[in-house]
Amino acid sequence: xxxLKSDWRAVGSGLLVLLAAAAPxxxxxxxxxxxxxQSLDSRPLPSWFDEAKFGVFVHWGxxxxxxxxxxxxxxHWQGDRMPAYARFMKENYPPGFSYADFAPQFTARxxxxxxxxxxxxxxxAKYVVLTTKHHEGFTNWPSSVSWNWNSKDxxxxxxxxxxxxxxxxxxxxxxWFHPLYLLDKKNGFKTQHFVTAKxxxxxxxxxxxxxxxxxxxxGEWECPDTYWNSTDFLAWLYNDSPVKDEVVVxxxxxxxxxxxxxxxxxxxxxxxxxSLPDHKWEMCTSVDxxxxxxxxxxxxxxxxxxxxxxxxxxxxxxxxxxxxxxxxPTKDGLIVPIFQERLLAVGKWLQIxxxxxxxxxxxxxxxxxxxxVVWSVCVSGxxxxxxxxxxYPSCSQKLKWYxxxxxxxxxxxxxxxxxxxxxxxSPNTTSATKITMLGIEGDLSWTQDPLEGxxxxxxxxxxxxxxxxxxxxxxxxxVKTICAIK
Numbered sequence: 001x002x003x004l005k006s007d008w009r010a011v012g013s014g015l016l017v018l019l020a021a022a023a024p025x026x027x028x029x030x031x032x033x034x035x036x037x038q039s040l041d042s043r044p045l046p047s048w049f050d051e052a053k054f055g056v057f058v059h060w061g062x063x064x065x066x067x068x069x070x071x072x073x074x075x076h077w078q079g080d081r082m083p084a085y086a087r088f089m090k091e092n093y094p095p096g097f098s099y100a101d102f103a104p105q106f107t108a109r110x111x112x113x114x115x116x117x118x119x120x121x122x123x124x125a126k127y128v129v130l131t132t133k134h135h136e137g138f139t140n141w142p143s144s145v146s147w148n149w150n151s152k153d154x155x156x157x158x159x160x161x162x163x164x165x166x167x168x169x170x171x172x173x174x175x176w177f178h179p180l181y182l183l184d185k186k187n188g189f190k191t192q193h194f195v196t197a198k199x200x201x202x203x204x205x206x207x208x209x210x211x212x213x214x215x216x217x218x219g220e221w222e223c224p225d226t227y228w229n230s231t232d233f234l235a236w237l238y239n240d241s242p243v244k245d246e247v248v249v250x251x252x253x254x255x256x257x258x259x260x261x262x263x264x265x266x267x268x269x270x271x272x273x274x275s276l277p278d279h280k281w282e283m284c285t286s287v288d289x290x291x292x293x294x295x296x297x298x299x300x301x302x303x304x305x306x307x308x309x310x311x312x313x314x315x316x317x318x319x320x321x322x323x324x325x326x327x328x329p330t331k332d333g334l335i336v337p338i339f340q341e342r343l344l345a346v347g348k349w350l351q352i353x354x355x356x357x358x359x360x361x362x363x364x365x366x367x368x369x370x371x372x373v374v375w376s377v378c379v380s381g382x383x384x385x386x387x388x389x390x391x392y393p394s395c396s397q398k399l400k401w402y403x404x405x406x407x408x409x410x411x412x413x414x415x416x417x418x419x420x421x422x423x424x425x426s427p428n429t430t431s432a433t434k435i436t437m438l439g440i441e442g443d444l445s446w447t448q449d450p451l452e453g454x455x456x457x458x459x460x461x462x463x464x465x466x467x468x469x470x471x472x473x474x475x476x477x478x479v480k481t482i483c484a485i486k
Contacts, residue, residue, distance in 0.1 A: 030239075032239050033234075033235050033238045033239055034235060035231040035232045035234070035235040036231055037231065037261045039235075040231060040234050040235065040238065040261070040262075041261055041262075043238055043263075045248060045263055045264060045280055046213075046245070046246050046247070046248055048213070048246065048248075049127075049214070049248045049263075049264065049280070049322065050280055050322075050359075050361070051126075051358065051359040052126035052127050052322060052358070053126065053317050053322055053323065053357050053358050053359075053360065054124055054125055054126055054313060054322070054323050054324075054325070054346070054350070054357065054358075055125050055126060055127040055128060055129060055322060055323070055324045055325070056120050056123060056125040056127075056128045056129070056324070056325055056326075056327065056343065057128075057129045057170075057284055057286070057292075057324045057325060057326035057327070058128065058129065058130045058131060058326070058327060058328075058329065059071055059131050059134070059170075059286075059292040059293045059294075059326055059327075059328045060130070060131055060140065060160075060293070060294075060328065060329050060333075061106070061131060061133075061134045061136060061138050061140065061293070062074075062099070062102050062103050062106050062136055062138045062155070063134065063136060063293045064106060064293055064294050064328065064329065064330060064331040065102040065103075065105045065106050065331045066088070066102060067293070067294050067295055067296040067297075067330070067331065068088055068295060068296060068297060069084070069085060069088070069291070069295070070290070070291040070292065070293060070295070071134060071291060071292050071293030071328070072135070073085065073099075073293075074099045074136050074176060074177070075135065075176050077089065077099070078099065078177070079176060079177075099136070100149075103138065103149070103154045103155045104154060104155055105155070105331060106138075106151075106154075106155035106156065106331050107155060107156060107331060107332055107333075108151070108155070108156035108158065108160060108331075108332065108333040109156075109332050109333065110330075110332045110333045110334050111156070111160065111329070111332070111333025112333070116335065119335065119340060119343060119344075120343070122343070122344055122347045123343035123344060123346050123347040123350075124346055124347040124349075124350035124351070124354060125343075126358070127168060127213075127214060128168060129168050129169075129170050129214065129216050129324060130160075130161065130168060130169070130170060131170040132161050132169050132170060132171050132206060133146075133170075133171055133172050133202065134170075134172050135172045135174060135175060135176050135218075135219050136175070136176065137149060137172075137175035137176070137177070137178055138150065138151075139151065139202070140159075140160040140161050141159050141160065141161040141162060141206070141209070141210075142159055143202055143205065144201070144205070145197065145198050145201045145202060145205075146198075146202070161206075161210055162209070162210060168212045168213060168214040168215070168216065169206050169210065169212045169214070169215050169216065170216040170218060171202065171203060171206065171215065171216070171217060171218070172218050172219035173199050173217060173218070173219040173220050173223075173228055173252075173253075174199075174219035174220070174222060174223075175194075175198070175219075178194060178198065180193040180194035180197055180198060181194040181198075184227070185222070189222075189223050189224075189227045192227060192229070195227065195228055195229055199228065200229060200233060203215075203233055204233075204236075207237065207241050207242070207243060207247075208241075208242065211242050211243050212243060212247065213243060213246050213247055213248065214247065214248045214249070215237075215247065215248075215249045215250075216249075216250055216252075217249065217250055217252040217253055217262075218252050219252075220252045220253055220254050220255060220257065220258075221252075221255050222255065223254060223255060224254045224255055224256050225253050225254025225255075225256060225257055225261070226254070227254070228253060228254055230253035230254055230257070231253075234249065234253070234262075237249070248263050248264065249262055249263040249264075250262055250263060250264055250265070250266050250282070251263070251264070251265045251266055251267070252266060263280075264279070264280040264281055264282055264322070265277070265279055265280070265281040265282070266281070266282055266284060267281065269284060269285075270283065270284065270285045271283055271284075272315075272316075273319055273321075275319075275366075276319050276320060276362050276364075276366060277319065277320060277321075280320065280321075280322075281320065281321045281322075282321055282322040282323075282324055283312070283316045283321050283322070283323055283324065284324040284326065285304075285312065285323075285324070285325060285326065286304075286325070286326035286327075286328075287303060287304055287309070287325060287326065287327055287338075287339055287342050287343075288302055288303060288304075288326075288327075288328065289302045289303070289304055290302040291328065292326050292328060293328040294328035294329060294330050294331075294336070295328070300338075303338060303342075304342070306341075306342055306345035306346070306349075306470070307414075307470045307471075309325065309342060309345070309346060310345075310346060310349050310470060310471050311414060311471065313325075313346065313357070314357070314401075314412050314414075314471060315401075317357050317360060318362065318363075318366055318401050318403070319362055319366060320361065320362035325342075325343070325346070327339040327342075327343065348468070349468050349470075349471065352438055352439040352467045352468050352473075353412065353438050353439075353468065353471070353472075353473045355405070355410070355438060355473075355475070356403060356405070356410035356412055356438065356473045356475070359405075360403055360405060360410075363402055363403050363404055365401075365402050365426055366401055366402075367401050368401070368402070368424075368425055368426050402424070402426055402427070407477065407478070407479075408475050408476060408477045408479075409427050409475070409476040409477075409479050410473055410474070410475055410476075411424055411427075411473065411474045411476070412471055412472065412473040412474075413471070413472060413474070414470065414471050416458070416472070417458070420457060420458045420460065421455055421456065421457055421458065422455075422456045422458060422474065423449070423452045423453050423454065423455050423456070424453050424454045424456065424474075424476075425452065425453030425454075426453070427453070427454055427476055427479045428479055428480040429446075429448055429454055429476070429479055429480075430478055430479065430480060432478040433446075433476060433477065433478050433479050434476070434477050434478060435454075435456055435474060435475070435476050435477075436474070436475050436477075437458070437459065437467070437472060437473065437474055437475070438467065438472075438473040438474075438475060439466075439467025439468065439472075440459055440461075440466075440467060442459075444456055444457060444458065444459065444474075445457045454476075456474060458472075
């Protein structure tokens with residue numbers, strides 16, 4: 001595909017759709033941030049990230065060669081020395097075979113970045129996070145401080161980060177078995193040999209060479225941010241780097257930072273808050289629930305079905321989060337059909353319902369108990385009589401969720417009611433209120449019941465005629481609203 005079209009941009013961890021034109025320049029001196037968390041945490045989050053809502057995560061590296069267990073293969077084999085991994089090696093590889101011997105088999109011979117980009121666009125992703133270096137230390141670009149352990153020197157013999165598409169940057173701070181990291185660890189992290197010689201040179205190189213819009217940091221948990229020199233790097237990133245105005249970072253910059261410092265919060269893998277957070281956050285999860293990297297022995301029992309994925313997406317966005325869905329390519333650079341199918345299913349759903357997802361903001365009300373499950377997000381209004389939200393429900397709890405955008409309220413319900421009627425208690429309707437379903441032309445008939453709220457008659461269509469097979473979105477216009485949550 002070559003260069004991405006103008007509506008796409010390279011994001012710190014992936015491809016990103018440009019959602020708004022740049023604001024006019026103003027004749028004010030740019031603000032300077034100092035290398036301390038009080039200053040760095042005060043930096044406003046660039047708006048594109050909150051508007052994007054949905055991204056794709058890509059875990060790819062030498063761990064894709066054994067393709068067994070998980071992307072932590074090397075650690076489980078040589079660090080934890082788990083018997084199952086030793087048995088796997090004994091049964092499949094000759095004596096003396098080392099982890100480094102996997103690298104030549106990481107060929108990426110079928111990696112075509114234009115095909116990946118087309119798939120991610122079809123999935124409705126607005127940014128893509130590529131693993132440039134996982135904890136194994138192998139870099140997917142020709143790092144000058146990772147001699148003979150990078151994709152140019154061994155394996156693909158090419159730059160996987162700079163191939164036509166500029167991906168965003170997942171980067172692990174630590175490396176399990178790097179001698180300098182082990183030396184610092186032995187010294188109680190009182191020395192910084194590894195940080196000075198490896199981690200920081202890589203981060204500066206990645207930013208200057210690829211100009212990412214997002215840096216997805218990881219591998220921070222063994223050391224405080226002072227060991228990693230995180231605040232010095234972030235001050236440079238925000239003040240003087242080539243991406244200082246648009247770059248976004250997460251919160252994994254030291255063992256004391258998760259859910260406390262940084263740009264937006266990951267908090268932990270597969271994080272699900274139970275109520276509306278007061279800070280921008282992201283849920284990262286994987287299509288293969290048992291691994292982030294590709295596994296040749298994965299089974300359907302660990303693969304999330306498309307309804308589960310869509311439900312997580314809607315729930316996450318309703319609570320103000322972004323949803324980052326991971327897939328793991330093979331060692332050859334192929335995205336296997338089951339991963340493609342799941343991504344395309346999300347894209348098909350978003351083609352119809354994206355109006356209630358992209359550029360939305362959380363409503364003060366997230367849920368309402370009743371007979372069916374309804375999820376929603378909001379953008380610019382809040383109903384004056386809505387109850388306080390209650391976090392993530394399960395389908396058995398039979399909840400409803402609401403949203404607003406440009407004075408319209410969106411409600412996405414997951415289960416089609418048997419009687420063909422959806423009742424919404426929270427919207428405060430007026431005589432001018434109109435209700436439609438995204439993907440269906442024409443207004444829906446409704447009545448206001450003093451006990452049940454708004455009773456909406458759904459279109460009497462066979463399942464094959466509905467715009468999507470799961471999770472339908474109602475749009476209510478001209479309802480009474482008050483100020484939106486920022």
